[in-house]
Amino acid sequence: MKPRVSLGLNAVIVAVTREAPRILTIRHDASAAVAPGAKGDLPREDALPSGLLHPDRDRTLELGLRRWVREQTGLELGYVEQLYTFGDLDRNPEEREMGQRVLSIAYLALVREARPSGTRGATWRDWYSFFPWEDWREGRPDVFLKVIRPAVESWIRSAPDGAHRRERRERSEIYFGLGGAPWDFERVLDRYELIYEMGLAAEAERDRSAGQPGSSTTARRLPQLGESMALDHRRILATALSRIRGKLKYRPVVFELLPTSFTLLQLQRVVEALVGVRLHKQNLRRLVESARLVEHTGRYETRTGGRPAELFRFRREVLRERPAPGVGLPGLRHLG
Amino acid sequence: MKPRVSLGLNAVIVAVTREAPRILTIRHDASAAVAPGAKGDLPREDALPSGLLHPDRDRTLELGLRRWVREQTGLELGYVEQLYTFGDLDRNPEEREMGQRVLSIAYLALVREARPSGTRGATWRDWYSFFPWEDWREGRPDVFLKVIRPAVESWIRSAPDGAHRRERRERSEIYFGLGGAPWDFERVLDRYELIYEMGLAAEAERDRSAGQPGSSTTARRLPQLGESMALDHRRILATALSRIRGKLKYRPVVFELLPTSFTLLQLQRVVEALVGVRLHKQNLRRLVESARLVEHTGRYETRTGGRPAELFRFRREVLRERPAPGVGLPGLRHLG
DNA sequence: GGAGATATACTCAGTCCTAGTATAAGTAGA
DNA sequence: TCTACTTATACTAGGACTGAGTATATCTCC
Known part of the structure; x- marks a missing residue:
């Protein structure tokens, strides 16, 4: 066939x-x-x-x-x-x-x-x-201390030799933000693949046993992280x-998820929900306004529980005006 | 069928x-x-x-x-x-x-x-x-004055109504860096699609006539930009x-194109060849060194035509050390 | 009217980037 | 050998942007 x-x-x-x-x-x-x-x-x-x-x-x-x-x-x-x-x-x-x-x-x-x-x-x-390990809005999730760190330790110990051991240590420190490394919220796929490789994902076991019928002789049952x-x-x-x-950083995709008019706090909450991290309110406001991503509507949301917040709307024009924010390459001599 | x-x-x-x-x-x-x-x-x-x-x-x-x-x-x-x-x-x-x-x-x-x-x-x-219009290393290519600008003008004029006319003007100014807009070297695809839409790409005509046999009644023959x-x-x-x-900006892919050891000018020339723009030499050097992307080899290239240049090699370790440079989101409170 | 909440304005210091100048160390040719 | 030219590398002044905070405004609820 x-x-x-x-x-x-x-x-x-x-x-x-x-x-x-x-x-x-x-x-x-x-x-x-x-x-x-x-x-x-x-x-x-x-x-x-x-x-x-x-x-x-x-x-x-x-x-x-x-x-x-x-x-x-x-x-x-x-x-x-x-x-x-x-x-x-x-x-x-x-x-x-x-x-x-x-x-x-x-x-x-x-x-x-x-x-x-x-x-x-x-x-x-x-x-x-x-992905329960991805939400750091309330600080580092519990699973890090309870599950990930111990699993990482034994995974490193079980490496075949020293070189692999070092490679596993390096990789897990970087991706999980252990050992002093900063948390990089973008590396979701890398982390999932590590979780999978370490045997903390239910589908890893499933995939293995589907491949070789009858070979489900896994040693220890590891705790499973998140729903598969x-x-x-x-x-x-x-x-x-x-x-x-x-993509959030360089394209205004957040606005696809917001209603047509919104307060800046709403905007902030949506961004935070996506990246899984808390942001600095005043600076976000400054950034968003100085980049001219939003414009005033003149209307106000009063049910905020505090001072009413102005409603803003997305300025579609920026898609035209600011081709790509933050170039990041050095000289870029302006040849015009 | x-x-x-x-x-x-x-x-x-x-x-x-x-x-x-x-x-x-x-x-x-x-x-x-x-x-x-x-x-x-x-x-x-x-x-x-x-x-x-x-x-x-x-x-x-x-x-x-x-x-x-x-x-x-x-x-x-x-x-x-x-x-x-x-x-x-x-x-x-x-x-x-x-x-x-x-x-x-x-x-x-x-x-x-x-x-x-x-x-x-x-x-x-x-x-x-x-893509002859993409190489700005020697300044703005001739095709802009000779072909693109006139074609853009008549393309804008031939728009069905005012709204389309404005939309065409906006789009071509932004993508081609006309009318004072800065040149954004990343928008290669957008520019190609504009070129295609304007009828400056040979394959546009070919695709049209392949679709409707016998309908090759194009009005004027426009000059064709680049090889199809x-x-x-x-x-x-x-x-x-x-x-x-x-990708150049946030992943060290250049080094895949360079020999294992290279001078910083070689590196610069490769980057410039890719982005089609000249860079500021001293700043590129500083950036590359302070980001610890390269390390000294102690050897020197003498056939430079001037003072010999030290040969460097790529520091693979940065792939581990610096997860993602330049976060770009505001607060990012460091929850550790 | 005060407590508590949120909104918004403004500040200060540090970092990074731009665009230079200055200096070093080779080659080629008169 | 000297000079002109080329390229390499070091350093710097000024400006833009960012992080982290203080100060003040304006609502609701009791």
């Missing part, structure tokens, strides 16, 4: 409602799809929405995505960007049976409202329930997080 | 030899592939190398890419990253005849040496021959340029 390539589209659809970043998930029926030798109690897992391209009707991939998202969930997507194409062998356990290599083109989409529009069991889930997802969807989600957190 | 999806991999392979950034191209035989009604004299066009995934043997997409690049050209790729997946309808004119939608996953690869390794007519070509490529390969190339130019 000659294996063929088949293709799916996945969407990471993000909304922020009251300080909580959420993603749209569906329930994935994991029934037949697992090789023999795996454990019997298969919970139905969360999965990212997915659909197919209509090769003859969808003029572009993005339009195809918008179409099936609309059909499946009733959602009309706003901002959409392509994320990455995932194609590792065995990313889908059904591949071997079907004789098909299943690739997935993943997209990131940002929407304003988070109505839990019903069909196919679509639900909005807080993304930090999949179907297939490689947690990896896709981690890729999306990295992308959003990185 | 039910159309199916088929998949190819494309590689933008970049090297820099003596101040010239080059990409590896092959000759694409455009023979049967064009709809009737197109002109008869079909030159064979340059194309990006492309190959197929072996669905059952290539464990990852990237490994598949490395395999066929090795097989086709003998090149062993170093740095490789996924660029984008292109899937617009009719990006390949043969699609309709084959009843297949042809997608392409494009990769960016950086290599050190530019040996023109023979098979399949692989040649290294200066990338600025495809097969299919949508010039668009892929523009995407790659944007990516490289953007």
Whole structure:
């Protein structure tokens, strides 16, 4: 049986409602799809929405995505960007049976409202329930002391030799911000891959046992961090997080998640929800205003619990005015 | 005939030899592939190398890419990253005849040496021959006065109404750095798309006539800017340029293109070749040294034509030390 | 009307970047 | 050998931006 390539589209659809970043998930029926030798109690897992391209009707991939998202969930997507194409062998356990290599083109989409529009069991889930170690808004999460640090220690000890040991120590210190290293909120994917490699992700064990039937002879049961997802969807989600957190700095994507008029505190809370870190209020205000990203509306929000806050709106013109903020290369002699 | 999806991999392979950034191209035989009604004299066009995934043997997409690049050209790729997946309808004119939608996953690869390794007519070509408007190292290129500005003017005038006219003016001023706007070297893709839209790219006309046979009733022949490529390969190339130019700022990818030891001027020339702009020598040196991106070797290059220059090497350790330079978000309160 | 909340203005010091000047150390040719 | 020229490297003054804070304004609730 000659294996063929088949293709799916996945969407990471993000909304922020009251300080909580959420993603749209569906329930994935994991029934037949697992090789023999795996454990019997298969919970139905969360999965990212997915659909197919209509090769003859969808003029572009993005339009195809918008179409099936609309059909499946009733959602009309706003901002959409392509994320990455995932194609590792065995990313889908059904591949071997079907004789098909299943690739997935993943997209990131940002929407304003988070109505839990019903069909196919679509639900909005807080993304930090999949990545509990990523939310530092209330300080360093407990899992670092309780789970990650001890797991890291034993993972380092179990390295085959000194070189590997040093490499594991270096990597975990940098990515997890241990041993004095600063926390870099953008490295979501790197951290997930470390978590996976260390055996702290449920899907790691699942993937291993699906590959070699009957080889589920894992030594110790490690605690599992966060909820897992179907297939490689947690990896896709981690890729999306990295992308959003990185992009915030140089493209005004936050505004895709905010209502048309908003207070500066609302803006701040949404940014904080996304990057998982607290910001300095006065400086954020100064930055946002001096970059002319927002403009006054003259109206005020009074239900703030304190002095009323002015409502602002996004100045679309900056997309034209400020091509790319913060160049970062040295001389850049201005040849005009 | 039910159309199916088929998949190819494309590689933008970049090297820099003596101040010239080059990409590896092959000759694409455009023979049967064009709809009737197109002109008869079909030159064979340059194309990006492309190959197929072996669905059952290539464990990852990237490994598949490395395999066929090795097989086709003998090149062993170093740095490789996924660029984008292109899937617009009719990006390949043969699609309709084959009843297949042809997608392409494009990769960016950086290599050190530019040996023109023979098979399949692989040649290294200066990338600025495809984008002559992108090289500002000797000041603003002539094409701006001779071609772009007049074409922009008439393109703006021919807009259907005032709103479109203003939108066209704004867009062309920002992207081309006209009317006082600064030149943003990263917006390569935006500029290419504008060039295409304005009818200054040969492939625009070709794509139109392939779509509607017999409709090649273009009014005036506009001058064509730069050499075109097969299919949508010039668009892929523009995407790659944007990516490289953007990435230089926050990832040390230049060093993938340099020999293991190099002088700081060599480094500067490579960066300048990539971004197409001159840099301030003393500041680049300071930046690179204070960021501890390089380390002394103690050896000197004497054939500089002046005072000998010390040879440096890349400090791989920075990949570990400095997670992401220049955070750019305001408060970022350090919660440790 | 005071406590408590949030909003907004302003300040000060440190860091980094720009655009230079100054000086060192080679080569090529008269 | 001397001079002109080339390139390398060190250093600096001024300005822009950033981090972290103080001060003040304006609401609600009791």
